[in-house]
Amino acid sequence: MEKILVVGAGQMGAGIAQVSAQAGFSVGLFDAFPGAAERAMEGMKKSLAKLAEKGQIQEKPEAVIARVRVFTKMDEVASLDPDLMIEAITENVEIKLKLYADLDRVLPAKTILASNTSSIPITQIGAATKRPDKVVGMHFMNPVPIMKLVEVIPGLATDPGVLATVLKTAERMGKTTIVAKDRPAFVVNRILMPLINEAFFALGEGLASAEDIDTGVRLGLNHPMGPLTLADFVGLDTCLAILEVLHKQLGEDKYRPAPVLRQYVQAGWYGKKAGRGVYVWEAGGQKK
Numbered sequence: 001m002e003k004i005l006v007v008g009a010g011q012m013g014a015g016i017a018q019v020s021a022q023a024g025f026s027v028g029l030f031d032a033f034p035g036a037a038e039r040a041m042e043g044m045k046k047s048l049a050k051l052a053e054k055g056q057i058q059e060k061p062e063a064v065i066a067r068v069r070v071f072t073k074m075d076e077v078a079s080l081d082p083d084l085m086i087e088a089i090t091e092n093v094e095i096k097l098k099l100y101a102d103l104d105r106v107l108p109a110k111t112i113l114a115s116n117t118s119s120i121p122i123t124q125i126g127a128a129t130k131r132p133d134k135v136v137g138m139h140f141m142n143p144v145p146i147m148k149l150v151e152v153i154p155g156l157a158t159d160p161g162v163l164a165t166v167l168k169t170a171e172r173m174g175k176t177t178i179v180a181k182d183r184p185a186f187v188v189n190r191i192l193m194p195l196i197n198e199a200f201f202a203l204g205e206g207l208a209s210a211e212d213i214d215t216g217v218r219l220g221l222n223h224p225m226g227p228l229t230l231a232d233f234v235g236l237d238t239c240l241a242i243l244e245v246l247h248k249q250l251g252e253d254k255y256r257p258a259p260v261l262r263q264y265v266q267a268g269w270y271g272k273k274a275g276r277g278v279y280v281w282e283a284g285g286q287k288k
């Protein structure tokens, strides 16, 4: 394993490209959206500068960044000759399946295709390609450079050798791995999203203010962040999408998205990335 292509330069893709480069891999970062990959590189530089300042990386940030090459055209990504592709695009099934059919066409036959999806079945993604044995889930946590876990998910057709390779690669990135079955939302989001949803039900009922709900969970349960703040970090649109998948695929009312969460998403209040979610966020990422 030497070369990793990351597809999608949002907050997760940028973090995955960063930890891959930190681990010494040659990295390609592809996003067709104009300016997205360049913005991600800026974010990576800031994150690496913080880590260097604290002595948490041994190399200079520029040396890590030098291992990352930006791509803006799908037809050019094959020139990287990647051993592994990690996709972190939006959680939309149609867009994702079309992307995988395209990647399957342009990437070398050896390339393992890993998805950072938080809720779309790996088996379904594999079926959109002619290499379902080389398709696997590799679910990182946000913020990727800080969070220690990667959840690895084999699909129905995933080759056990591919699973072993991906586990080893995540460990080389300094992550601890867990293996989850290909069931809706896997382990982490299956447990996290009902917590976040309940916080939105509580907010809608006026049980307490947003700040008090967050303080209650943060100090009462020793969580690093309250669930409403965490939802603003993850993205309210992403939380809603995951809850919809849980509700639809497991068919249980306990996963019904809270009306307030749905309404915030309808308003475009997607969280920190939009400057407004449950809370209002300044451009620098601080709560107003």
Ligand code: 3HC
Pocket (backbone or CB within 6 Å): 047, 048, 050, 051, 054, 117, 118, 140, 141, 142, 143, 144, 145, 146, 147, 188, 189, 192, 224, 225, 230, 234, 238
């Ligand atoms: N790069 C480098 N350093 C970073 C960073 C980044 N991207 N993000 C945060 N840091 C550093 C900060 O600079 C800070 O360093 P310091 O202690 O030396 O000042 C340190 O991390 C702690 O950050 P803060 O002081 O700003 O704030 P916190 O103490 O609250 O820590 C946090 C931030 C680590 C994000 C912590 O609040 C936390 O663990 N929150 C919960 C995160 C979580 O649950 N993530 C999982 C979400 S679910 C998911 O991702 C799945 C998806 O599919 C939905």
